[in-house]
Amino acid sequence: MKDAILRLDGVHTHIGQYHILHGIDLVVPRGQLTMLLGRNGAGKTTTLRTIMGLWQASKGHVHFDGRDITKLSTPDIAQAGIAYVPENMGIFADLTVRENMILAARNGEIDPKRLKWIFGLFPALEKFWSLAAGTLSGGQKQMLAIARAIVEPRELLLIDEPTKGLAPAIIMNMIQAFRELKSTGATILLVEQNFMAARLLGDSVAVMDDGRVVHRGAMAELAEDTTLQQKLLGLSMDAHQ
Amino acid sequence: MTAVAATTETVSLPKVKTDWLPALLVPILAVAALPLVGSFSTWVTLTVAALAMGMMIFLMASGLTLVFGLMDVLNFGHGVFISFGAYVSLMVLGPLAGWVESPNIWLNIGVLLACIVVAMLVTGALGYAFERVVIRPVYGQHLKQILITMGGMIVAEQMIHVIWGASPIPLRLPEGLRGAIVVGEAAMEKYRVIAVVLGLLVFGLMHLLLNRTKIGLLIRAGVENAEMVEALGYRIRRLFVGVFIAGSALAGLGGVLWAFYRQTLTAGMGMEVNVLIFIVIIIGGLGSIGGCFVGALLVALVANYTGFLAPKLALGSSILLMVLILLWRPQGLYPVAKR
Structure with missing residues (x-):
């Protein structure tokens, strides 16, 4: 496995009185496109916002390029080389x-x-x-x-549901653009609900449920295993095409 | 290379809609008032007086609207800077009393500019202290902001009483700025013409700053989405402190002009004009400089015309205008995109 540019170890996030992330462990390998999948409310957006420092982790650590950025402010995190959409x-x-x-x-x-x-x-x-x-x-x-x-x-791109609400033709073109971006060696952590896009783009995948990462592995493995898709996501990817 | 273009979305060029209607209200209102006023010369006098008043209100209000837009801070103590700016001019007028009474117009303008510069420096510094001590502990807490900033204004008023005394202080305009310019049968007070020129100058500079510089871009972006500006790597808090200082200094400038306009200094003058300022920024659209400018001119025109045509209605004219504008555009004349 390639070296990790981003690593989350046991990250918890609270928003007000609500406990949203329950000990996230996540690794984003350098130069790969990692998909972050999960049902609505699984905690995907909160994970990205926690990495960016927009919401502070209440426990655990976020390491970026070997540096602990858990307590850094959002501008410092951005200046360290993380872009956020x-x-x-x-x-x-x-x-x-x-x-x-x-x-x-x-x-x-x-x-x-x-x-x-x-x-x-x-x-x-x-x-x-x-x-x-x-x-x-x-x-x-x-x-x-x-x-x-x-x-x-930038060292790392965090992109939250770029295909949401877009027409199918635009989604296909967006997927082509991401492929082009990948070919430059960019490291991307992409939150996506569109499983077709996830299968076409992802090198690795993490699946979240109820504020936890419940599966990590290669995207190709998940794409091939409809039973695992059913178990993790409730629906098979084929049903989304 | 792959392109994300082959869709009907990119075929038609979106039309940029420039919303001129609110800005056109100013000339429309002025022209509509002409037959009601009856005399052209009286109309000119009233209109110039209104424009001068509008410029002063704009100067005092522009900082507050940016502060609210950028950081969601409700500063009910903004009047502090107006009062202090006005009183600080006494520090200049004392030593330069000779310039005030001099028949030389350049010395007269010089003393006015000296008052403005000193007032802006003092109120800018005061704004820095106010932000650190009063505002910073209550970020994101609107109710506390209202209470503590009003409290801050009361404390500042009492400080003025301690330093300069509780009695109103008469203020004389420099010799060359007294009197009026008469064009035909219309009389326009010299000082009001100067206030209009100064107001336009500051508005022009602000427009350039906001539209032609990176710091201006950051302010406009921050007013719209402060969180995203931070995510791009900029420290919005520092920007906010800078805007707060600039806004306080502008209020100080407005305070000097307002004091010479009223020709009397009172510790409560900032608090009195605060209500008018809030009306203006609500009419203009919170966070919008252009809206603030148009709103200030509208409020001043309505106040002056109503004062002449129906004096009993003059006190409530600004409120009435605000109600009408909000019925038409509930977000104000030029709402900033996020609000």
Whole structure:
């Protein structure tokens, strides 16, 4: 197994009086796309938010690239090299596409070669470069959210349900873009409800239930084992295609 | 290379909708008032007075709307900076009394600018202390914010009484800024014209800052989604402290202009104008600088025209305007996207 860029050891998270994560153990290998699957309310989004420091872990440790980031603030975690695309995309609707991208570039300037590559992945962004992000369609906003996360090379991308609410044609194109991204060696932790996308993209997988990781392994193994899918997810992947 | 493009979603170019209607309300209101006022010269005088008042309210309110937009902080003590800004000008007017009475217009403008600079420095520093001592312990707790910031304002008022005394202090405009410019039959007070110019200048600078600089981008983004700005690696708390200091300094600037406008200093002047400021930022849309600007002008125009046409209604005119605007647009004229 490749070395782990991210490791969660016994992470608990409380939100107010609610105990959401009950001792998460998770490993994200470097250079791979790891899928985080689970039913609604399993704790997937909370896991990503805890990694980003948006909610503090009440117990346990988060190690990133060998460094304990459990108690770091969100800006420090972002500066350490983790990019985050939240479920609601986090687009600044009143800012233009260009301004959204510039904010994600640390020194305020975007490398022209990288921008060209991003435009190759998501041509709509070039077309709507000077328009307010709020005027974009749902799919285009998702493209912008992902483009913003990759505007500069990052060690790890955390992406929360990028295909949610998108039309099937857009989902297929999004999957192609992720494949392209994977080919650059990017490390990605992807929360997904769309099992077809999970099967096509995932190298490894972690399945969550009730705030715990209940399965870890290769994505290909889970994709082949319909009994395990039934047990872990309640439905077989084939039923979702 | 793979492209995420081959869908109907990217075919049509979305149209950017610029919402001009709220901004157009200002000229529409002014023109509509002309036949009601009757005399053109009186209308000009009233309109210039209203624009001056609107600019001053905008200066005082702009910081508060950003503070609320950026950090969800309800600062009911914002009037502290207005009162202090006004009283601090006494520290300048004393030593520069000769400049105040000088017939040289440049010395007169110089003393006004000196008052403004000193007031902004003092209220900016006061804002820094206020944020650390009063605001910081109550982040995210609206009820406590209201109580503690109102308490802070009461304490500050008493401090003014201790330092400068409880009696109202008359304030004389510098010699060259007194009187009016007469164009045709319309008289426009010189000081009000200067207030309009200063207000427009500050609005222009704020517009440039917010739209042409990275720090402005961060402020606009932070008003919309502070959490995402942090997730991009920026420390929103530091940005907030900076905005709070700038907002306090702007309130200090507004306080100086407001004091010369009223020509009297009272410790309660900040608290009195606080209500008007809250009306303006609610009308404009919480967190919106453009909305704050339009809201301030509308409130001032309505107050001045109503004061002339139906003086008994003048006191309630701002409230009435707010009710009408909120019935039309419940989020204010220019709501910020997240709200």
